[in-house]
Amino acid sequence: MSGANRHYVLAAGGTGGHMLPAFALANELERRGHHVALITDERGANIPGKPDFLPAHIMPVGRFGKNPVRWLGGVAKVMEGRKMALRLFENFEPSAVVGFGGYPTLPALLAARSAKVPSVIHEQNAVLGRVNRLLAPRVNAIGTAYPQVARMKAKWLDKTYLVGNPVRAEVLALRDEPFPTFSEDSLLKVLVTGGSQGASILAQVVPDGLAMLPPALRQRLQVTQQCRPEDVGAVRERYRNHDIPAELATYFENMAERLADTHLFIGRAGASTIAELTAVGRPAILVPLPIATDDHQAANTREVVEAGGARMIRQSSFTPKELARQIQVLSQRSGTLGNAAHKAWNCGRPDAVKDLADLVESFGGAEMMDVIRVGKNNARGASQGVAVGQGAARDAAEERVS
Known part of the structure; x- marks a missing residue:
């Protein structure tokens, strides 16, 4: 040969x-x-x-x-x-x-x-x-x-x-693109996924957590959330009651495009998810799957959390109040999200x-x-x-x- x-x-x-x-x-x-x-x-x-x-x-x-x-x-x-x-x-x-x-x-x-x-x-x-x-x-x-x-x-x-x-070529292509502009007047674009099938805990907590943000920030939210089929209706109703604009689906084919516009990611801590977040440089709030073998999803978060590119919340502590608190810390100043994005980017390979x-x-x-x-x-x-x-x-x- x-x-x-x-x-x-x-x-x-x-x-x-x-x-x-x-x-x-x-x-x-x-x-x-x-x-x-x-x-x-x-x-x-x-x-x-x-x-x-x-x-x-x-x-x-x-x-x-x-x-x-x-x-x-x-x-x-x-x-x-x-x-x-x-x-x-x-x-x-x-x-x-x-x-x-x-x-x-x-x-x-x-x-x-x-x-x-x-x-x-x-x-x-x-x-x-x-x-x-x-x-x-x-x-x-x-x-x-x-x-x-x-x-x-x-x-x-x-x-x-x-x-x-390794990550998908269409995601890797975003690595040299700038972090989307975020200021006191701009929209805060949030992407929520729990893997290919979504996660019920995210459906339960995220809408109510976003609703607990200060009005000035809550009114600037634009949410994209992947849900399980059985959760879509209830999640849509929650966002409607909170008057928060949200696009919901069980699967997004153009995930790379969604990630390109994202200021903040909320979701699980699977290996591919973290590889893509760090390849592109997007700050995240990560909720490891508690039943993952050897607690490997929590271990996956260690490097990017220690670098300052993400925050990890155990599922047992993942409440609407705690989520709202973490989002406020990340978005209270115009440069905080951008700094976290750069720290996540530095962890990319x-x-x-x-x-x-x-x-x-x-x-x-x-x-x-x-x-x-x-x-x-x-x-x-x-x-x-x-x-x-x-x-x-x-x-x-x-x-x-x-």
Whole structure:
């Protein structure tokens, strides 16, 4: 296989948080002249945004819950998926297999190890996920979205690289656009989402919280809110009773355009959400999902909150009164929102997809360019967000390939 035209297999679980970074990497690798295939489950194959050129191979998914009785069935599914992945590898001959977390990743990466194909995992959250923890000792490299990742063992750091979390091209295109003007006379444009399906807690709290703002500020509100279908009617009624103009929908296709006009975001703290907010530079009030595994959404907020680009409110404390208080703090002076936006922007990693592609391409002959080494040789650089030099990255890549 020629150095300029290689094959890569991406494996990801069936949620947007896993699939969207995989789609972004697929587009980048295809742009560089490579062939890419996808391993996922039925849910993943139906996530919007899959590139047309990307064939999806649906594998059996073995899930491992708290009941050990079901583990035998889960193991059987994993081994069945591993055999299917091995057959794919025989025909496709990948230079590397890249896992993005979720159960479909497990059989694909186990097959890669069996076939002696180099493997990489990418962790989108600030806590290493369950499947990625199982795979971390067995892979050649780990790409992370944050400088600090909980559940990451010290012995894995030498093969760990800070790349960031890839975001959609249409969102990344907004990075060099200025923050929308906000003054004492302008509208305060608020965007509220709870992920792809919205969140009921936001439907319950946000309209009443906005209504508690001082009249001079409340009269300048312009709200866009994504809601669950069952919540739309009640939320519309609340805004109508509070005399607050609001556009409501269960899904917004043009989310990048909405984000471009936004002064303040209110919503959950999923990895993709924070990656997009920091890529564009938008201040936020973040309400982590309390049932998220290992409380990873709260961990995701740490970097941007410490930088001053966002505020985090635990769901147990997320009341209309507290929300109104936080909004007032952020909007009481004309420059406060703009300063927070700049601090969020500084947390963005706009080269995430390029850096991840460089890391993946290093398994096949290409040099790895300016990807931050998180291990002991570059601990200071990772914590400060300073890229290592090309020579150090190249040496690390050669160590990994040899």
